[in-house]
Amino acid sequence: MKILIVEDEKELASSITSYLSQEKYICECVNNFAFASEKIDLYNYDCLIVDIILPDGNGLDIIKNLKKTKADTGIIIISARNSLSDKITGLDIGADDYLTKPFHLSELNSRLKSIIRRRSFAGNNEINFEKIKILPDFNQVFVDNTELVLTKKEYDLIMYLIINKNRVVTKESIAEHLWGDNIDMVDSYDFLYNHIKNLRKKIIDAGGDNYIETVYKMGYRLSNNN
Amino acid sequence: MKLITKTSYYYIGFSIIGFIIGGIIFYHIIFSIINSRANDDLKTEKELIEEQIIHSDSIPDFTPYFGHQIVVTFFDHHVIPTYALNDTIMTDTVSNEEIPYRYLISANNKKHKSYSIEIFKPLINTNQLFEDIFFVMFIMFLFLLLSLILINYLISRKTWSTFYNTLKKIKEYDINNGEGLILNQSNISEFMQLNEVLVQMSNKIFHNYINLKEFTENASHEIQTPLAIIKSKLELLIQSLPLNNEQMTIVQSMYEAVTRLSKLNANLVLLSKIENSQFHDTANVNLNQIIESVLANLEDIIAQKELKVSKNIPANPVLIQMNPTLAEVLIINLISNAVKHNIKNGSIDITLNDKMLSISNSGLHMETDPKSMFDRFKKGKTTSESLGLGLSIVQKIVNLYKISISYVYESETHTLTLMFLK
Incomplete structure (x- = not known):
């Protein structure tokens, strides 16, 4: 999997690279419009992570150019601008997602995983972790071939944890993933705790191990260390 | 009050005063003219009578008219010459009316004849005169006033047309249309100056607005990027295990603070965007749908808090003309507020119809003054970790549209009601 990161903030680009590299992705970083255009012309990427505001151009133009030549590349816009019009324009010209x-x-x-999944194995997906198997196209989760009956939030939660498996996933990030970032729910961490508790119980009851490890104060991690 | 009404009132007021003063003067002049005419008449008559008496011994035959009396008396003896011109009041024997008279009495000895002449002449009733004058004056006054108002109206319509045009343009001016004010030319120098000043001012405001807008966007951009770096670095730090609990606590505090700061920044940017009316695209927003989707998103939280949600929502969608993003932010804030400040086993009631949306929730009494609940950074509890921006965002949104908001706390229930004023 090759990913091109177009981001003028070097530090942010290096964080993204370092996080994604652990997923066995090959990441390349460029920090301006000219280099990005050059790279896109020369090589093929599975996914492009692009900032809209670049020192020498607009990220949206990169997307337009890319869509003309290599339409099957996945695109995620990362922008500091949280304006609806930017979001709509970005998605209109062919971006797959928009992160603020x-x-x-x-x-x-x-x-990123969700885009790659949609593009590479249409309708034939399976995500496995130890005894857990997820069929994202059917929203089904199995443990040792026993189907788990999960609520929508529990499903989103296990999916999120599996995608970021073996990593510490913070409470804040899970809460935002589950309830959206518009919600100023101070006590949502308590609700999260309850969801984790229920999910653990359901996995163990179906014959799995306690894969969801609590990381002191920080959040949770899906691992097979225990 | 319209300018034209105001000037008409002044015209009417000053005209009335002018006409009253004019009327009084006019009355006195007319009255003295009539008096002196009557005196002259009496004198002339007397002289005519005297002439005839002296020359022919006979009394002249005046055709008497109503109330007009002439009495001539001859004396054998010498009389003391007298002359008097006076007013008197006599009672008319027929109608019993008191009638003012002017009389002339003259006694004299001329050519061995001694005689006295008494002439009585009824005066025109003063009241009658006054009434007549008043009536004529009133008609004149009315006629002049009407013409004044008409002229005033025509003149001001013509001269003030530039002004009204300017006023209309200012009223219709929307800073979001991306231009300063454009006004018509005028040949009246005051209006020309006014237009110039207004155009200059609006251009200045427009440029400031653009600067502010750019600042808002730039500030959010410039702050979000370093925050993104801090956040991502912390996330990487967490992955680089093993960290001991003490280190983890420190990292967690930092991570929490960064998350909080970025939410705060996002909300402040939202607030200033609303204030700058940057959400001017509107659509018919289906409130039923938004409420249902927000409730669905919070379903698990509502279930865990064991809240009873009762909805009184009509089957037909309630459509309201507003910006879709703001409508969603509004409903999310209201409902999450009702969930957040609720008690365990509490309740949430949502009533929606074409005229209003009311969301009430059970909850404890607020520690702070309800009047300040819409202020920024006001929190129900001082210890709360909430940002305290939710309700001020709500208020800013309703202020944009014709929606009023009110708050009531009654029998342990907080109720926020939005009225859609159409």
Whole structure:
């Protein structure tokens, strides 16, 4: 999997690279419009992560050019501008997703995986982790071939954890992923705790292990260490 | 009050005063003219009578008219010459009316004849005169006033047309249309100056507005990017295990603070965007649908708090003309507020119809003054970690549209009601 990151903030680009590299993705970073156009002309990428505001151009133009030549590349816009018109324009010209800065790396990873999944194995997906198997196209989760009966939020939660498996996923990022970032729910972490508790119980009851590890104060991690 | 009404009132007021003063003067002049005419008449008559008496011994035959009396008396003896011109009042024997008279009495000895002449002449009734004058004056007054108002109206319509045009343009001016004010030319120098000043002012405001708008966008951009870096670095730091609990606590505090700061920034940017009316695209928004989707999103939280939600929502969609994003933010804030400040096993009642949306929730009494609940950074509890921007965003949104908001706390229930004024 090759990913091109177009981001003028070097530090942010390096964070993204370092997070995504652990997923065995090959990441390349460019920090301006000219380099980005050049790279796109020369090579093929599976996905493009692009900032709209670049020192020498507009990220939207990169997307337009890319769509003309290599229409099957997945595109995620990352922008500091949270304006609806930008979002609509970006999605209109062919971007797959739009993330507003500052975002959680785990959220970016989740959106990226979802795009790649949609593009590469249409209708034939399976995500596995230890005894857990998820069929995203059918919203089904199995543990040892026993189907789990999950609520929508529990499903979103296990999906999010599996995509970011073996990583610490923060409570804040999960809460935003589940309830959206418009919600100023101070006590949503308590609700999150309850969801985790229920999910653990359902997985264990179906024959799985306690894969969801609590990371002190920070959040949770899906792992097979225990 | 319209300018034309105001000037007409002044015209009417000053005309009335002028006409009253004029009327009084006019009355006195007319009255003295009539008096002196009567005196002259009496004197002339007397002289005519005297002439005839002296020359022919006979009394002249005046055709008497109503009330006009002439009495001539001859004396054998010498009389003391007298002359008097006076007013008197006599009672008319027929109608019993008191009638003012002017009389002349003259006694004299001329050519061995001694005689006295008494002439009585009824005066025109003063009241009658006054009434007549008043009536004529009133008709004149009315006629002049009407013409004044008409002239005033015509003149001001013509001269003030530039002004009204300017006023209309200012009223219709929308800073979001991306231009300063454009006004018509005028040949009246005051209006020309007014238009110039207005155009200059609106251009200045427009440029400030653009600067502010750019600042808002730039500020959010410039702040969000460093925040994004901090956030991503912290996320990477967490992954680089093993961290001990103490280190983890520190990282967690930092991560939480960054998340909070970025939410705060996003909300402040939202507030200033609303204030700058940058959400001017409107559509017919289906409130039923938004309420249902927000409730669905919060379903699990509502269930865990064991809240009872009762909805009184009509089957037909309630459509309201507003910006779709703001409508969603509005409903999310209202409902999440009702969930957040609720008690365990509490309730939420949502009533929606064409005229209003009311959301009430059970909850404890607020520690702060309800009047300040829409202020920024006001929180129900001072210890709360909430940002305290939710309700001020709500208020800013309703202020944009013809919606009024009111708050009531009654029998342990908080109720926020939005009235759609159409």
